[in-house]
Amino acid sequence: MTRFTDGEWHRLHPLTPLLKGGIAFIAIIAFILVNLRDILIESFLGDGRGGSEGEPLLWLAENGFVGLAVLAVLLFLVLFVVGFYISWRMHTFRITDEVVEVRSGILFRTHRRGRLDRIQGINIARPFLPRLFGAAKLEVNVAGQDANVQLEYLGSTAADELRREILRLASGTQAAASEVVDPSGTVIEQRVAEFIGPELDPTLVTEPQSVVKLHTGRLLGSLLLSGFTIFLIALVAGVAVGVSLTGSLGFLIPVIFGIIGTFRYYVTRFTKSLRYSIAGTPDGVRVGFGLLSTSNETLPPGRIHSVQVSQPIMWRIPGWWEIKVNRASTSSASGAAGQANTTILPVGNITDVRNVLALVLPGVDPDLLATALVSKGGDDGFINSPKRARVLRWFSWRRNGFALTDSAVLLRKGQIWRELVVVPQARMQSVALDQGPLLRRLRLAGLRFHTVAGPITPSIGAVDASIATEFFIKTADAAIVSSSSDTSHRWRSGEALA
Amino acid sequence: MTERLELPVAEWHRVSPKYVVVDVVGYIIFAAMILVPASLASFWIGFWWMWAITAALGVIFLITIVFTPRRVRSIGYALRDDDLLFRRGILFQRFVAIPYGRMQLVDINRGPLARALGLSELKFVTAAAASGVTIPGLPEQAAEELRDTLVSLAESRRAGL
Numbered sequence: 115m116t117r118f119t120d121g122e123w124h125r126l127h128p129l130t131p132l133l134k135g136g137i138a139f140i141a142i143i144a145f146i147l148v149n150l151r152d153i154l155i156e157s158f159l160g161d162g163r164g165g166s167e168g169e170p171l172l173w174l175a176e177n178g179f180v181g182l183a184v185l186a187v188l189l190f191l192v193l194f195v196v197g198f199y200i201s202w203r204m205h206t207f208r209i210t211d212e213v214v215e216v217r218s219g220i221l222f223r224t225h226r227r228g229r230l231d232r233i234q235g236i237n238i239a240r241p242f243l244p245r246l247f248g249a250a251k252l253e254v255n256v257a258g259q260d261a262n263v264q265l266e267y268l269g270s271t272a273a274d275e276l277r278r279e280i281l282r283l284a285s286g287t288q289a290a291a292s293e294v295v296d297p298s299g300t301v302i303e304q305r306v307a308e309f310i311g312p313e314l315d316p317t318l319v320t321e322p323q324s325v326v327k328l329h330t331g332r333l334l335g336s337l338l339l340s341g342f343t344i345f346l347i348a349l350v351a352g353v354a355v356g357v358s359l360t361g362s363l364g365f366l367i368p369v370i371f372g373i374i375g376t377f378r379y380y381v382t383r384f385t386k387s388l389r390y391s392i393a394g395t396p397d398g399v400r401v402g403f404g405l406l407s408t409s410n411e412t413l414p415p416g417r418i419h420s421v422q423v424s425q426p427i428m429w430r431i432p433g434w435w436e437i438k439v440n441r442a443s444t445s446s447a448s449g450a451a452g453q454a455n456t457t458i459l460p461v462g463n464i465t466d467v468r469n470v471l472a473l474v475l476p477g478v479d480p481d482l483l484a485t486a487l488v489s490k491g492g493d494d495g496f497i498n499s500p501k502r503a504r505v506l507r508w509f510s511w512r513r514n515g516f517a518l519t520d521s522a523v524l525l526r527k528g529q530i531w532r533e534l535v536v537v538p539q540a541r542m543q544s545v546a547l548d549q550g551p552l553l554r555r556l557r558l559a560g561l562r563f564h565t566v567a568g569p570i571t572p573s574i575g576a577v578d579a580s581i582a583t584e585f586f587i588k589t590a591d592a593a594i595v596s597s598s599s600d601t602s603h604r605w606r607s608g609e610a611l612a
Numbered sequence: 613m614t615e616r617l618e619l620p621v622a623e624w625h626r627v628s629p630k631y632v633v634v635d636v637v638g639y640i641i642f643a644a645m646i647l648v649p650a651s652l653a654s655f656w657i658g659f660w661w662m663w664a665i666t667a668a669l670g671v672i673f674l675i676t677i678v679f680t681p682r683r684v685r686s687i688g689y690a691l692r693d694d695d696l697l698f699r700r701g702i703l704f705q706r707f708v709a710i711p712y713g714r715m716q717l718v719d720i721n722r723g724p725l726a727r728a729l730g731l732s733e734l735k736f737v738t739a740a741a742a743s744g745v746t747i748p749g750l751p752e753q754a755a756e757e758l759r760d761t762l763v764s765l766a767e768s769r770r771a772g773l
Contacts, residue, residue: 257739543743544710544714544738545709546743547617548706548707550704554616564743567741582617586619586707587709590711591694594711594713597711
């Protein structure tokens with residue numbers, strides 16, 4: 115039993131109102147005070163320079179309403195402080211064995227309850243300013259649109275502890291709660307330690323090592339070689355042609371704005387990817403990133419509905435890949451590189467890809483995946499399209515294929531834009547087989563695998579019709595077997611007592 | 613034309629032949645909504661190619677309507693031990709397998725015409741939007757029985773997401 119899991123209602127960090135919106139309020143107060151100072155100076159020097167027009171505060175001073183004005187401001191202040199205080203008092207949360215609950219609001223009460231076995235991920239974000247105050251935002255993602263339970267803000271160590279406790283309760287493990295390590299040192303030392311400390315939870319028994327080192331050079335390179343850059347080059351070329359043809363410089367104005375926007379885009383993506391880390395913990399994959407504002411997300415096992423490894427054509431030469439996943443929840447926090455949080459590896463070489471895939475798809479042979487990525491096709495463990503499919507898949511028919519393992523379906527596509535999609539059978543919602551007139555003439559068919567919505571739509575086209583039919587039945591059966599034996603909603607329930 | 617896709621399923625349950633009426637009337641209304649304004653516009657403006665487009669659309673609608681009985685016959689479903697199989701389409705064939713444990717809810721819908729003919733439509737929803745399986749043209753009684761069967765099957769095989 116730890117301090118959060120006693121089934122009682124708890125409050126958030128006392129600085130919450132301030133961090134959530136109070137800073138703007140303070141700025142307004144400061145602005146008023148600065149103005150008042152002018153008035154005070156004025157009244158002491160008293161040379162009556164006049165000029166009260168357009169200066170409401172001066173006007174107040176000259177007409178003897180100072181007392182009233184001060185009173186109004188004070189009243190306003192008191193109301194605000196009381197309001198903040200009440201809203202803080204009324205904003206409570208609790209964690210039981212089954213649910214995590216949050217109550218908030220003064221006049222309009224909301225009460226939100228998330229089931230622990232439906233947790234899709236836990237995210238701890240530390241925006242720069244709250245981070246200075248040692249506060250963090252904890253978000254529990256539950257399956258569904260806008261179904262997240264947010265706790266903002268908590269003390270930084272409290273957030274880490276709470277995450278550990280929620281994961282422990284959600285995992286269904288019988289292991290007792292671990293002792294809480296009290297941070298040592300003065301407040302300042304703690305702040306500094308938190309600020310420069312590693313993002314990964316330091317209290318875990320075995321410190322998880324990030325399996326990927328994202329070098330700054332690679333990060334820059336991946337940004338420069340992105341599809342956006344091609345677009346940019348095309349734009350600049352187009353404008354150059356436009357200017358030289360018409361001789362008018364009017365084209366340049368949008369370009370300048372475009373360049374400013376571009377610069378921002380690159381900088382955001384770059385800073386968001388700094389200090390990227392991904393590691394396996396007993397409670398799932400943990401992805402962290404960020405330099406000043408940090409974010410750290412835990413995806414428990416079985417929360418990844420499909421995985422896509424892809425390689426844009428420009429990344430072919432350096433041999434870089436990107437990994438995306440489909441998840442059942444939508445988080446308000448964005449992922450590494452400022453992209454959607456479904457991108458779990460913004461850029462990595464084949465070794466990084468292997469390491470990440472081993473984390474997110476523990477049941478699938480990483481060798482098979484790694485060879486599948488770069489294979490030119492042929493006899494490589496995949497059932498590839500027949501030769502007659504080359505009418506539809508000009509370059510990729512040799513590589514266009516699928517494979518069924520014990521726990522997942524693998525789909526491989528593309529010779530120019532190489533791509534591999536893996537769908538864990540236990541997460542598959544349904545399977546579809548389709549064939550139009552053109553495919554029928556070629557004795558081919560297409561397969562689709564339905565998962566929760568996300569950036570990936572797992573499908574494979576132009577495979578042999580009879581093989582596809584057979585595979586359709588096989589996958590449908592395999593999906594049932596896998597999902598009925600799946601225990602990942604309580605992922606550690608099988609563990610023995612610790 | 614080579615063979616159609618066929619699955620090793622002993623027997624497909626077919627939908628009621630009365631559903632042809634619902635589908636045909638639906639198409640006729642839709643066709644009228646497109647063709648009448650198109651014809652009027654062609655009549656007033658009078659370019660020959662506008663007539664051509666209208667005529668082409670008319671032919672497409674006519675073919676669609678003529679093939680409706682065949683298309684309705686192609687709709688079928690089969691209840692296997694652990695999943696529901698669904699098929700439809702003749703030119704564009706589609707088969708879907710939904711495990712019972714994946715069904716999040718089952719809807720029964722009735723349009724005005726279908727209700728007059730005593731037909732209902734069953735719709736299955738899973739966590740994936742793309743699953744989208746709707747069995748039209750079931751007799752009311754059968755639809756309700758099927759829904760109850762499916763809901764109890766889904767309950768006994770409940771899986772997470």
